[in-house]
Amino acid sequence: AQKITQTQPGMFVQEKEAVTLDCTYDTSDQSYGLFWYKQPSSGEMIFLIYQGSYDEQNATEGRYSLNFQKARKSANLVISASQLGDSAMYFCAMRVWISSGSARQLTFGSGTQLTVLP
Amino acid sequence: NAGVTQTPKFQVLKTGQSMTLQCAQDMNHEYMSWYRQDPGMGLRLIHYSVGAGITDQGEVPNGYNVSRSTTEDFPLRLLSAAPSQTSVYFCASSYSPAGANLNTEAFFGQGTRLTVV
DSSP, X not given: OOEEEOOOSEEEEETTSOEEEOOEEEOSOSSEEEEEEEEOTTOOOEEEEEEXXXXXXXXXXXXXXXXXXXXXXXXXXXXXXXXXXXXXXXXEEEEEEETTTEEOOOEEOOOEEEEEEO | OOOEXXXXXXXXXXXXXXXXXXXXXXXXXXXXXXXXXXXXXXXXXXXXXXXXXXXXXXXXXXXXXXXOSSXXXXXXXXXXXXXXGOEEXXXXXXXXXXXXXXXOXXXXXXXXXXXXX
């Protein structure tokens, strides 16, 4: 079974500072992908960034980067130069590829509520 | 460019009532799934489908039924609503991965806030 753990229920960061949101995962599968989603107070789920288990470089998307440490099974999200609009719930999720040629559905962590302070 | 459309956005049910949450996508995605979101628990998978005519149970399937007669639609039925089913429900869709490339982001609907009294 797959499991995602986010140990920070809430985080605060000062505007323009960088912040790291932790995510650890557990799977015995070799092929998997890690995703981060943002959920603002309006409720929609917004895809931020993806990292594949075989990707040698850490993924980056604008101000978002993923600090992928495969041996430690961690996939932390780094947000640089925080903005007030970054205040939201952030979810880490994982999808594994199974040998039958398909993939499992996304498994989510419990989320981290980020508050950016002016 | 609708993406994933969920209806209704809000619903209040009495215990024991049944209802169907609708989900439709216009992106020709093979994968569709239903999640429920509860405080402190993230999103938990209820049921999913990897193509028309194929459905399977997720982590928390009890009390829910699904069917997938077309690629576009994936309704979720609550058979006899219970207060424990008070939650926010999300429908999501994605392409099926090409081989082991799992970079297939899930697109989510706007969610349905369901209250069972």
